[in-house]
Amino acid sequence: MAEGRLVIGTKMYSSWSLRGWLAVRLAGLAVEEVVIPLAGGATEAVKQATPAGLVPYLEHGGARIWESLAIAEYCAELAPGLWPADRAARAHARSIAAEMHAGFRGLRMAMPMSILNRFPGQGRTPEALADIARIEAIWREALEKSGGPFLFGEAFGAADAMFAPVACRFLTWEPALAEVSRAYVQAVRAHPLMRRWYDEAAAEPAAWRLDKYEQAPSA
Numbered sequence: 001m002a003e004g005r006l007v008i009g010t011k012m013y014s015s016w017s018l019r020g021w022l023a024v025r026l027a028g029l030a031v032e033e034v035v036i037p038l039a040g041g042a043t044e045a046v047k048q049a050t051p052a053g054l055v056p057y058l059e060h061g062g063a064r065i066w067e068s069l070a071i072a073e074y075c076a077e078l079a080p081g082l083w084p085a086d087r088a089a090r091a092h093a094r095s096i097a098a099e100m101h102a103g104f105r106g107l108r109m110a111m112p113m114s115i116l117n118r119f120p121g122q123g124r125t126p127e128a129l130a131d132i133a134r135i136e137a138i139w140r141e142a143l144e145k146s147g148g149p150f151l152f153g154e155a156f157g158a159a160d161a162m163f164a165p166v167a168c169r170f171l172t173w174e175p176a177l178a179e180v181s182r183a184y185v186q187a188v189r190a191h192p193l194m195r196r197w198y199d200e201a202a203a204e205p206a207a208w209r210l211d212k213y214e215q216a217p218s219a
């Protein structure tokens with residue numbers, strides 16, 4: 001029997017939903033999944049179903065949790081392996097997860113998540129490129145310390161969940177990336193949960209497609 005429910009948006013487009021969904025699935029929570037087709041902002045059904053009018057939103061065992069990072073923390077209380085075991089590494093993982101949660105607006109605006117599409121070479125605004133440079137530095141530092149293939153070693157954890165939609169964006173928009181970043185993007189894409197998300201996104205109804213995410217913005 002389901003222990004609660006996870007409310008998310010269209011898998012083709014909803015980057016924040018992907019973060020929450022990965023944390024919930026990594027922790028193995030037995031929750032019902034409710035997917036609401038997004039309208040491109042202020043979706044009425046999302047407003048009705050969630051406290052903040054945003055997805056993801058989790059109800060589990062009497063707890064109500066919104067904000068993807070809070071969902072990741074909740075899941076990590078139940079499955080502590082979502083964060084690294086070492087305290088300094090855990091602090092590092094939390095720092096980069098929080099930096100992701102709070103920022104990178106330039107990238108998010110110029111290169112939205114649209115995982116079934118390919119827009120190579122587009123979206124390269126100065127703000128997006130500055131964000132990409134910082135993200136690559138974050139990834140390089142973590143991967144050099146841990147040895148990869150994921151940010152903190154062998155296991156795909158909460159920090160990887162927070163950055164997974166960035167990997168999706170890079171696969172769509174194909175900015176120039178260092179080899180270490182490209183290898184990390186491929187490792188994220190190959191994870192079984194990511195393969196499942198992509199497959200489920202590809203199976204979503206054509207009626208859920210939104211013009212604003214199906215075309216690269218004209219220059």
Ligand SMILES: N[C@@H](CCC(=O)N[C@@H](CS)C(=O)NCC(=O)O)C(=O)O
Nearest residue numbers: 014015016041042043054055067068
């Ligand atoms: N800071 C929030 C951001 C959540 C967010 O902006 N979600 C978007 C979808 S990716 C949303 O619900 N937008 C409302 C809508 O499209 O109706 C989080 O970390 O969960």
